[in-house]
Amino acid sequence: xxxxxxxxxxxxxxxxxxxxxxxxxxxxxxxxxxxxxxxxxxxxxxxxxxxxxxxxxxxxxxxxxxxxxxxxxxxxxxxxxxxxxxxxxxxxxxxxxxxxxxxxxxxxxxxxxxxxxxxxxxxxxxxxxxxxxxxxxxxxxxxxxxxxxxxxxxxxxxxxxxxxxxxxxxxxxxxxxxxxxxxxxxxxxxxxxxxxxxxxxxxxxxxxxxxxxxxxxxxxxxxxxxxxxxxxxxxxxxxxxxxxxxxxxxxxxxxxxxxxxxxxxxxxxxxxxxxxxxxxxxxxxxxxxxxxxxxxxxxxxxxxxxxxxxxxxxxxxxxxxxx
Numbered sequence: 001x002x003x004x005x006x007x008x009x010x011x012x013x014x015x016x017x018x019x020x021x022x023x024x025x026x027x028x029x030x031x032x033x034x035x036x037x038x039x040x041x042x043x044x045x046x047x048x049x050x051x052x053x054x055x056x057x058x059x060x061x062x063x064x065x066x067x068x069x070x071x072x073x074x075x076x077x078x079x080x081x082x083x084x085x086x087x088x089x090x091x092x093x094x095x096x097x098x099x100x101x102x103x104x105x106x107x108x109x110x111x112x113x114x115x116x117x118x119x120x121x122x123x124x125x126x127x128x129x130x131x132x133x134x135x136x137x138x139x140x141x142x143x144x145x146x147x148x149x150x151x152x153x154x155x156x157x158x159x160x161x162x163x164x165x166x167x168x169x170x171x172x173x174x175x176x177x178x179x180x181x182x183x184x185x186x187x188x189x190x191x192x193x194x195x196x197x198x199x200x201x202x203x204x205x206x207x208x209x210x211x212x213x214x215x216x217x218x219x220x221x222x223x224x225x226x227x228x229x230x231x232x233x234x235x236x237x238x239x240x241x242x243x244x245x246x247x248x249x250x251x252x253x254x255x256x257x258x259x260x261x262x263x264x265x266x267x268x269x270x271x272x273x274x275x276x277x278x279x280x281x282x283x284x285x286x287x288x289x290x291x292x293x294x295x296x297x298x299x300x301x302x303x304x305x306x307x308x309x310x311x312x313x314x315x316x317x318x319x320x321x322x323x
Contacts, residue, residue, distance in 0.1 A: 002082040003121065010042040011116040015109035016317035017094040018101035018148035019199070019289050022238070023249030023280040024230035030148035030155045033197060034314035035100065037092045039068055039109040043117060044085030055092035055102070066090075067103060068110040071139065075114020078135055079125045083117070097205035099283035104145035108136045108320050112150075116322040130185070132320075133157075137184035145283065147186030152319030154238050157186035189235065191316050192242050194293040200309040202264055202286045214257050223252040242293045245278035249291065255281050262286050264307065275300065 017035040021027070037055075050066055064070075068090055076082055094102045115127035127135075129150060136146035143157035160183045230250050237248035258281065259266040265286045272279035272290055275297070282289040288309075290296065301311050 002077075002080055005043045005076075005081055005083045005117055005121055007043050007045045007085065009117050009120050010040070011113050011120070011322050013039045013041075013109040013113040013116070013320060013322045015039070015105045015112065015149050015320040016152065017105055017314070018145040019099070019197070019282040019287075020101065020144040020148070021251075021254065021280065021283060022154075022234055022289070022291075023255075023278070024227045024251045024253070025144075025156075025234055026227070026251075026253050027142045027144055028157055029231065029234060030101075030144035030157065031191075031197065032148045032152045032155075032317040032319060033100065033199065034317040035094050035312070036317070037090065037094050037102075037105050037109055039091075039113050040089040041072055041113045041117065042087045043083045044087050046085040048086050048088070050088040050090070052090045052092065054090075055094060056096045057092070059096075067106045067139075071107045071110025071136075072114040072117075074135060074139075075111040075127070076118060078111075078131070079115055079118030079127060081118045081121060081125065095201055095287075098201055099281065099285045099287040100199065100201070101145035101149060101283060104136065104140050105149050107139040108132070108146055108149040111135050112320045112322050133186050134184050138182075143184040143186050147184070148319075150319050151186060151188040152317055154189040154191050154316070155186045156189060156235065157184065159184055189239050192239055192293075195238065195242055195316065196292055196294070196296075197314065197316060198290040198292070198296045199282060199312050199314060200268060200288040200290065200304050201312060202310075203308050204264075204286055214261060215254055216257065219253055227251060227253045238291075242291075245291050246273065246276065249278040249280050251280065258285065264309075268304070268307070268309070272300070 016032040020030045022029040096102045119126040132150050133147050137143035140146045147155045147157045233248040237244040262285045268288050269279045278291045280289050
């Protein structure tokens with residue numbers, strides 16, 4: 001039976017944005033970016049109140065169906081506790097539907113807040129980081145953005161089926177098999193200290209479901225081999241050899257297929273790469289991610305502004321923090 005939290009417990013979660021794929025690492029590579037949403041949660045005697053400030057304030061539901069609320073409740077449930085009432089305040093900075101992991105950040109922030117409330121009742125209920133990655137990825141269906149917002153830095157993530165975990169003859173079923181489906185895992189990499197991410201954010205929005213729907217079910221063997229080599233090289237470039245960023249961020253699996261739906265994004269990736277700057281689609285777009293070790297050129301910044309792009313240098317962030 002769940003324990004009920006007393007009224008008056010309060011936590012604040014600060015969660016970073018994220019960028020996924022980093023070129024060739026489709027659904028596997030991610031990076032936390034220094035744009036932050038803040039979620040304040042307080043337990044009350046009854047009911048639910050939610051306020052949203054900033055991004056998405058006018059176009060997200062202010063009730064039980066709000067993604068942050070659902071994530072808070074899932075965090076409480078996972079710890080075996082409940083709250084009779086919640087007061088939630090979301091202060092959003094991360095742009096919505098731009099390929100910067102806003103939904104993953106909402107989920108991670110809500111889960112972290114819910115789990116932290118449980119830990120206030122009993123420190124033994126604290127949620128391990130790998131469990132937070134699992135819970136957040138279950139919402140998302142893939143772990144790249146969620147793991148980046150949890151762990152910070154650069155992440156390599158992957159997915160296993162429960163059947164894979166106990167595939168060896170005579171092996172006991174691993175504890176992870178309780179997830180009854182997919183197990184999500186991730187490891188953090190430390191970025192090269194000179195690495196400087198820049199994001200060029202358009203006004204227009206993009207639907208992840210739509211752009212994902214543009215991807216074929218089958219890809220040529222040559223394209224698969226190309227991306228395997230570039231994804232492996234990306235790990236080296238991002239952590240040790242940033243001089244290899246340009247070839248390491250090349251992709252054949254998703255960016256060419258999405259290009260017709262993202263004309264401005266595609267044009268700017270082409271322009272930046274021609275200038276020697278490693279540029280990719282950030283997640284499903286339309287934001288452009290540029291990676292380099294030098295200052296973003298002033299002339300390109302001005303040209304981007306004339307095209308309606310907001311140029312932000314967010315830095316590489318640490319993972320979610322709860323106070």
